Amino acid sequence: MIKTNVLVIGAGPAGLSAAIKASEYGANVALLERDFKPGGQLIKQTHRFFGSKNENAGTRGIDIAAELQKKIENSTNIDIYLESTAQGYYDDDTLLFSQKDKVKKIKADRIIAATGAAEKMLAFPNDDLPGVYAAGAVQTLMNLYGVLPGERVIMIGAGNIGLIVSYQLLQAGVDVVGIVEAAPEIGGYLVHAAKIRRASVPIYTRHTVKNVIGEESVEKVQLIKLDDKWNEISGTEKMIEADTVCLAVGLRPLADILIQAGCEMAYIPQLGGDVPLRNKFMQTSNEKFYVAGDVTGIEEATAAILEGEMAGLAVAKDLGFGGKELEDELKDVDKKLQDLRRGPVGEKIRSGLKMLEEGSHAQRNRYSNTI
């Protein structure tokens, strides 16, 4: 049995930041990570980040990950467990995790779930054929292992992920033969879209996938135009030769451990799906569980880092560490988070958070299991 003050599940931007902050004020931290190394999805992000200069704007994701990793390595009170997956939480406050083929037990005073997100699926005929990938898989193959997913790619989704991964494919020398977007407009930032346009990649707005054709793997993709009520317009089918379909159709919070631990949940579409109820300090309805990052609602890495810091600080305070300095830092992080979510880009998040705060989630709990 491992014993610690704080258990952080997930070593992405949120989990790393939470572990760093809690440890800085003296808490002993155990950090679980499913992957071979820490960093989460940041280790695949070759593009420069936007936003405030205080919050890593202009820095590539891979470099932000390296910086956070260094802090973890230099800390004397953080133990990191790699290739380790949380499996279940028990009512004697024990969490079971598997590390490779071994099962281990850990008992912590507080748990911070920073488990991230999973990619959403889009249903169409032959959507299970080899050659249909989630956008994150393409990034993993390409940016982590240097392996190309295919030669001719159709990207589904013109949000930021669709645009960024398309650009990364072009950088790797892959032919992106089109980006398909069901909405009437491109969802991602125009600066990303401009890069794509300059490379002469057609962006088909108001289109969707009608069909994928292939025996052993993707050979052709049939697109169809949508009307303003999202219905297919027959006669507008277009067949495109491609060996790869990349789905960038959104993410959903990966909250299984919270649901299993009996944390109260709410289905909030603006936040990507079922999210844990929590207070400003990222504490859930189970007072031992805190949350941070995409598991609380789909946002981006900068928000995940700030939420991680918030949860790490709040847990340290909860356990009796820190003093005025900690209080000041809590206020500072709260202000940074609010600043980040200002303006039109943060509108969706703000409306989702408002639903949580107003309590209009009462009928939105799809899980009532308690342990």
Add this chain to the structure above:
Amino acid sequence: MRIKEHPILNFDRKNKLVFQYNGKEVEAFEGETVAAALHAAGIKTLRRSIRYHRPRGLFCAIGNCSSCLMKVNGIPNVKTCITKVEDGMVVEEQTGKGDLSD
């Protein structure tokens, strides 16, 4: 296919190794996952589905979805997207649920 030149990233490929895929020898580099190494060799079908034996390949690449389950060193249902390839490893396409009888 492996990327040789990239404007931002360097791929540090050092130790070459050889593993078996359906009885054939496939070359890979240390640090690659089984699924990535198979992809680099142009092999996209990793298993066949339980009911209709449809081809299934890599989908999420981070251990979420179970699309990449294969038989590795005789053990079925191994997530090959999060399993590092090893020299001499025996990898086989899996059909259906897999069994432990042999």
